[in-house]
Amino acid sequence: MAGKTVVIGGGSGFIGTALSNLLRHCGYDVVVVSRVPGAFNTTWSDLEHNGLPKNTTAVVSLAGQNILDFKRKWNSGFQQTVRASRINTTSSLARAIEEAEIKPNVFVSISGVGYYPPDPIKEYTEYSAGGKDDYFAELCTDWEQSAKLPAEVGVRQVTIRSGVVLGRRGGMIAQLYFPFFFGMGGPVGSGQQYLPWIHLHDIARLFLHAIENQQVEGVLNGVSPNPTTSKEFARAFGSSLWRPALIPLPEFVCNILLGPERARMLTQGQKVIPKRTLESGFVYKYPDIRSACREFSPLIYTDDLDRENISR
C-alpha cells in the first residue's frame, strides 16, 4: 500500500478530514487540493501547472461552498459561488486526470440527493430520473456532468449522491447541538418530510469502498438504508441528549432565514434508497438513526471521535 496517493479536492473540510484520517489509517498518502497553501496541501493553481502527484491511485472531488450558511443571503452572487465552487473544482480534477501520463485507477466525486426532486411519497433509487426541476436538481446534474471523463481515458468513475452528513464536529449536528441541548430543538415544519442522511464514518467508508473495489462504478446513493423523517431525526437526536425535541422550527422561519428556495432543502425532502450502494456490497456501521445519534451523546465523549475512532 505504501506510496499510493489519494488526491482530494476540498479535503480540508468536514467530510474530507474524516476521509483523510481513514485513508491514512489504511496506509494511503493523502494530498489535499485547497485554496490555501499548506504542508500537506497543494493549491488549485499548483494542480493546474504541475498536474497530479506521482503514484496517484485515486482522485476525490469534495470541494464546495457551504450552501446552508445562514450568514450568506441567497442571492444570485452567492448562487454563482455555490455553483462555481463545485463545478470549476470538479472540472479541474477531471482535466488533471485527462492530462496525466499515468492515470489513477478511479475518480470518485460527490453530489447531493438534491438531484431528486422533493416529494412526500415517491421513492428514489439511483435508477430514478432526477433532473433540472429546481436550482438544486440542476446544480447536481451539472456538477455530476463536470466530473464525466471521456470513455477513452479509461478511468473508473463513481458518483456518490450524499444525503445530510451527520457527524459530531460539523455539518448539521454542529449547527443543531446547542438548540437541542437547551431543549429548544424539534422537527422542521410538519416533520413529515424525509431527511436523507448518512453518518460521517459511513460516508468516509463509502468513499474508501469506491476507491478500493474495482467492480464499483456509476452512481451510489450515500444515504442510510432506513429512510427517516425530520420528526424521527429530531426525536432520536433529542433522546441522545435526553431532551424532548418538541419545539418545531416553523417553515416560515426557515423561509425568512434562508430564502424560500434554499429553505426547501429542510422543509421538503426526498425518500432516497441506497439500492446500488447495498448491491455493491457496502455494509453500514450506522444503518438507523438511533445508532447514529447515540454517538452524539455527551456521555460518549472521546478526545476526537472523528479522528481516532474512524476505521474500515
Ligand SMILES: NC(=O)c1ccc[n+]([C@@H]2O[C@H](COP(=O)([O-])OP(=O)(O)OC[C@H]3O[C@@H](n4cnc5c(N)ncnc54)[C@H](OP(=O)(O)O)[C@@H]3O)[C@@H](O)[C@H]2O)c1
Ligand atoms: N456535509 C453535508 O451534509 C453534505 C451533504 C451532501 C453533499 N455535500 C457535499 O460534499 C462536499 C463536502 O462537504 P463538507 O461538508 O465536507 O464541506 P465543507 O467542510 O463546507 O467544505 C469542503 C471544502 O470545500 C472548499 N471550499 C469551500 N468553499 C469554497 C469555495 N468558495 N471555492 C472553492 N472551494 C471551496 C474548502 O476547502 P479549502 O478552504 O481548503 O479550499 C472546504 O474545506 C461539498 O461539496 C458538499 O456540497 C455535503
